[in-house]
Structure formats: structure tokens, C-alpha cells
Amino acid sequence: MRRSIIAANWKLNASRSMVDTFMPAVDAQASASGNTDIVICPPYPYLDLVGQKVQASNLHIGGQTMSLEKEGAFTGEVSADMLRDVGCRYVILGHSEQRRYHADSDISIGTKMVTALRAGLTPIVCIGESLQQRKEDKAESTIMRQLGALLALGRWVDLSDLVIAYEPIWAIGTGETASPEQAQAMHAYIRAELTKSRAQLADTVRVLYGGSVNPDNAAKLFAQTDIDGGLIGGASLQADSFNQIITAV
Numbered sequence: 001m002r003r004s005i006i007a008a009n010w011k012l013n014a015s016r017s018m019v020d021t022f023m024p025a026v027d028a029q030a031s032a033s034g035n036t037d038i039v040i041c042p043p044y045p046y047l048d049l050v051g052q053k054v055q056a057s058n059l060h061i062g063g064q065t066m067s068l069e070k071e072g073a074f075t076g077e078v079s080a081d082m083l084r085d086v087g088c089r090y091v092i093l094g095h096s097e098q099r100r101y102h103a104d105s106d107i108s109i110g111t112k113m114v115t116a117l118r119a120g121l122t123p124i125v126c127i128g129e130s131l132q133q134r135k136e137d138k139a140e141s142t143i144m145r146q147l148g149a150l151l152a153l154g155r156w157v158d159l160s161d162l163v164i165a166y167e168p169i170w171a172i173g174t175g176e177t178a179s180p181e182q183a184q185a186m187h188a189y190i191r192a193e194l195t196k197s198r199a200q201l202a203d204t205v206r207v208l209y210g211g212s213v214n215p216d217n218a219a220k221l222f223a224q225t226d227i228d229g230g231l232i233g234g235a236s237l238q239a240d241s242f243n244q245i246i247t248a249v
């Protein structure tokens, strides 16, 4: 049985006062939802503050991305070891916004995944097709390419801890969610691809759905066999809506 995960991707949104009101409410909900792992991924400057407010044993903090590098002259970068050092258990990798604005590629993301796993972080690796790719019937081939790079680069590493987030780009921040059937079909495809490569992964790897998840659509999405939880953007910024999503899983 795979444990479900609900992860909050705050993106470029946070303040001390937001953390002060958000965390006690979500910590209480996490305590009441012991079968689910809850992950909060704030912007770097708030990791420590968020971490200080964690009490529930199933509530964790994570980074939104990280560097390929370990240390040195890389202005603006943050390493896997630093994330661990400040208490992170997770890191989001390959989010479509990082792919788009920071030139993250299939290769760099796969390499970061290996670095993260070796540092003891659980990577939540985002994959997903654009609207154009879906229209051209290239959704599956896009996913196959993205997954293929991960599996190739992760060939010699234990990937049982890996978390995949299927995030169709056309559903991110648009209010347009994949239907539960569309999402389930792609999650089943992802699991089938994983099985082809390494049979045991298909049962252990958790596959999250992300893209305009909200309290109204969450339960139907999470009821699908191959959806193990969600990566939540906009609806993770308020404790109220985020807690409702936790309850839905």
C-alpha cells in the first residue's frame, strides 16, 4: 500500500505572517491525517521558519528546486546538502516553471534527482505535456521521453523512494484541471512505463497529480487507482483550502 502525499508548492508566495497563520492550522490537520505525508515547499528564506513550526510527525518541509552543484562559485544556488541541513526531507525537481524560466532539461533534472537521492532527499519530479503536445497527440510520447531520462540517469540508484508528479502544463494555474479520467489514464501509463523498466518500481513509486487541484475537485482525482496524492499550487496558500484537500485524500 502506497502512502499518499499532499505537497504544497508555494512558488514565489510567502511572508512571515502567512507562515504564522498557516502553520498551526495545517499542523493540526496533519496530526489528524496520520496516513498521509504532508509536505510544505516554501521559498528558501522561509524554510527554517516553516520547519520550526512543524510538530506533526507526518508534516515535512521541502525545497522547490536545487542546484546540480555541491558547493562553490555558483551565485544564487542552493545545494541538496544545504536543504538537508535545514531540515528538508523533500525537494521538487523539474517543475515546468523551472524548465521554462531556468532551462532545466530532462538531463539536468535526472542528474539532480540522483544528487537529491544520494543526499537523502526524496525528489518529487514533475513531468507533464503542454497543450500543444496534447493537441498533437504527443502527450504520452512527451511523458515517455521525460520518464526515460529519469530512468536512464537513475539506472544505478535505488529509485524506490522517488515521487513523480504528473502536471499537465495546460492545467497549472489555469483553473482547468485534467478530468479524473484523463489524469488516471496518464497515471496508469506512467506506472506501466515504470514497470517496463523496473517491475518493482511500479508498486512503490508514488505518482501525484498537479494542476489546478482545489477542494472541489480533489476527492474525485484522489479516488483514482493510480493517483497517490497531489502537488498543490494556488490552493495551498490558504490553510483552509489546503486542509480540505488533505481531508479529501
Ligand code: PGA
Pocket: 009, 167, 171, 172, 173, 174, 175, 210, 211, 212, 213, 231, 232, 233, 234, 235
Ligand atoms: P496550481 O499549481 O495548483 O496552482 O495549478 C500546481 C503546480 O504548479 O505545482
